[in-house]
Amino acid sequence: xxxxxxxxxxxxxxxxxxxxxxxxxxxxxxxxxxxxxxxxxxxxxxxxxxxxxxxxxxxxxxxxxxxxxxxxxxxxxxxxxxxxxxxxxxxxxxxxxxxxxxxxxxxxxxxxxxxxxxxxxxxxxxxxxxxxxxxxxxxxxxxxxxxxxxxxxxxxxxxxxxxxxxxxxxxxxxxxxxxxxxxxxxxxxxxxxxxxxxxxxxxxxxxxxxxxxxxxxxxxxxxxxxxxxxxxxxxxxxxxxxxxxxxxxxxxxxxxxxxxxxxxxxxxxxxxxxxxxxxxxxxxxxxxxxxxxxxxxxxxxxxxxxxxxxxxxxxxxxxxxxxxxxxxxxxxxxxxxxxxxxxxxxxxxxxxxxxxxxxxxxxxxxxxxxxxxxxxxxxxxxxxxxxxxxxxxxxxxxxxxx
Ligand code: ACO
Numbered sequence: 001x002x003x004x005x006x007x008x009x010x011x012x013x014x015x016x017x018x019x020x021x022x023x024x025x026x027x028x029x030x031x032x033x034x035x036x037x038x039x040x041x042x043x044x045x046x047x048x049x050x051x052x053x054x055x056x057x058x059x060x061x062x063x064x065x066x067x068x069x070x071x072x073x074x075x076x077x078x079x080x081x082x083x084x085x086x087x088x089x090x091x092x093x094x095x096x097x098x099x100x101x102x103x104x105x106x107x108x109x110x111x112x113x114x115x116x117x118x119x120x121x122x123x124x125x126x127x128x129x130x131x132x133x134x135x136x137x138x139x140x141x142x143x144x145x146x147x148x149x150x151x152x153x154x155x156x157x158x159x160x161x162x163x164x165x166x167x168x169x170x171x172x173x174x175x176x177x178x179x180x181x182x183x184x185x186x187x188x189x190x191x192x193x194x195x196x197x198x199x200x201x202x203x204x205x206x207x208x209x210x211x212x213x214x215x216x217x218x219x220x221x222x223x224x225x226x227x228x229x230x231x232x233x234x235x236x237x238x239x240x241x242x243x244x245x246x247x248x249x250x251x252x253x254x255x256x257x258x259x260x261x262x263x264x265x266x267x268x269x270x271x272x273x274x275x276x277x278x279x280x281x282x283x284x285x286x287x288x289x290x291x292x293x294x295x296x297x298x299x300x301x302x303x304x305x306x307x308x309x310x311x312x313x314x315x316x317x318x319x320x321x322x323x324x325x326x327x328x329x330x331x332x333x334x335x336x337x338x339x340x341x342x343x344x345x346x347x348x349x350x351x352x353x354x355x356x357x358x359x360x361x362x363x364x365x366x367x368x369x370x371x372x373x374x375x376x377x378x379x380x381x382x383x384x385x386x387x388x389x390x391x392x393x394x395x396x397x398x399x400x401x402x
Contacts, residue, residue: 014385020205021280025382026213030063030368031204038284042202043067051291056167056197056361057081060139063202063368064132084140085161085170087148088118095152104149104356105234111145112138113227123221125374134222135367142360143167147174150353168193171360176348188302189347192295196343199288199336200358202365206280208233212366213373217382222370229366230359236275239358243351245276246341249310249317258317266326276338277321283331292339299346311342 017023032041040047043062050059054068061069061077069077094114098107115137116123122134148158151174159174169185172193177183203209211232215225233239252261264272279286300308318334321327344354373379 016387019280020210025205025210026373027376028204028369028372029066030372031202031365033204033281035279035281035283038282038287040203040287047199047287048291051195051198051288054198056194056201057139059198059201060364063364064135064371080136081140081167082163084137085144085163087141087144091118091145092148092158095148095158098152100153100155102153104146104153104352105230105240105359107149107152108145108356108359109227109231109234111149112142112230113224115141115223116221119223123223125219125221128375131222131371131374135364135371138222138226138363138367142363143171144174146353146356146360147171149356150175150349153350153352166190166194168197172347186302189299192299192302192343193347195291195295196340196357197361199291199340200361202362202368204281207235207238208362209366209369212370214382216370216373217379219381222367225370226363226366229362233359233362234355239355239362241275241335242337242341242344242354242358245337246310246345246351246354248275249313249341252313252317254309255312255316258313258320261317262320262324274317274321274332276334276341277327278330278332279335282333282335285333286335288336289334289338292336292343293334296339296343296346299343303346305346308342308346310345314338314342 015023030043032044033039042050042059043066045062045068050062054062057078058069058074060081061074091111091114094111095107098110119134119137122130122137124130125134144161151158157179159177159179161170162173163170165173165185169187169190172185172190173183205213208229212225212229215228216222220228236244248261252258261272261274264270265274265277296311300306300311318338321332321334327333341351341354344357345351349357
């Protein structure tokens with residue numbers, strides 16, 4: 001009989017780190033986070049500067065190529081992305097196979113995975129050119145697919161991309177235009193959408209990005225890897241948190257009920273957590289949350305929304321949490337999801353679309369990380385070990401004798 005403990009003792013040591021709290025899974029040159037200082041840099045550029053001055057495709061270029069583009073490079077990149085915004089017409093039928101009441105994230109998992117059935121050339125991961133084509137296809141088609149998921153969900157006809165519009169404007173157009181009415185994209189709202197995309201573009205080795213890398217480490221095609229990332233992102237502890245945060249703000253309903261929820265969040269026997277608070281890496285204010293809060297005010301101002309009870313609850317909740325000893329001690333600050341829900345709701349999106357928008361924006365981060373991994377000569381299949389804690393070896397017993 002094998003003694004498991006002595007087996008481990010003879011096969012060498014390995015680390016046990018559930019949740020990877022102190023284990024690096026890779027080297028990367030893409031994104032740097034200093035969680036204690038509340039710093040987020042993409043290829044060295046601070047997120048607030050990118051969100052303030054850049055546009056989303058410029059950030060995509062930066063993540064993929066490592067540097068900000070020149071004017072000519074940017075024009076060429078915009079052109080290449082724009083050329084790929086259409087999806088194969090047969091995909092429209094693929095959507096129609098889903099129930100109308102399906103969660104749009106369930107639809108996204110299926111449709112994005114199915115891209116590999118439509119774009120066979122881009123599944124050849126050994127060809128650097130095809131790797132870039134796959135990256136551009138994904139960045140270009142995600143808004144179209146996300147808008148189709150939305151239109152299908154609400155029972156309206158699909159709207160084709162309008163390529164003279166910018167990336168965010170085109171997305172708003174595909175979501176909110178209807179065939180029988182004139183629709184003009186509001187530039188302030190388009191800029192807010194663009195900023196939301198920039199803020200979500202990459203965030204180093206979070207759960208979904210690590211999922212994409214792990215899936216890709218086996219040589220799986222990029223569309224399948226991104227579908228794996230979408231599936232992981234859907235969880236409420238990750239991308240589903242903005243939906244959960246908005247639902248929580250609606251449930252709290254008014255400022256006077258906040259103490260009740262703060263007490264629930266502190267109660268060790270209550271599984272309730274304040275959604276939109278806390279982060280594995282940030283033990284300081286999430287730098288994206290600050291920009292998101294500003295964007296929320298801009299959007300509400302532009303739309304003339306003066307008294308939003310959810311915003312009132314959010315601001316008061318933030319104030320209380322930032323001065324409460326439990327939250328201070330545990331370093332629980334608002335994360336990006338805390339304000340993004342209010343903004344997305346004001347832009348006209350139902351809560352079920354929130355994580356879809358996150359997936360759309362994060363696609364560039366996923367694909368940039370996937371490419372970086374594939375292009376690393378030291379790349380190996382990801383294969384974590386485990387600490388076995390089950391039964392020791394024993395003999396099979398016939399069913400009649402058990
Ligand atoms: N409300 C109340 N208490 C909390 C919260 C919260 N939102 N978050 C953490 N805590 C407490 C935990 O109960 C734990 O207390 P303990 O030490 O007494 O056991 C302590 O703070 C540490 O929490 P962990 O869960 O161990 O921290 P971890 O780093 O694993 O979790 C996470 C981070 C998942 C983000 C967590 O803070 C959380 O669940 N937040 C709410 C969901 C959310 O907003 N997710 C979005 C993340 S950002 C993103 O994906 C873009």
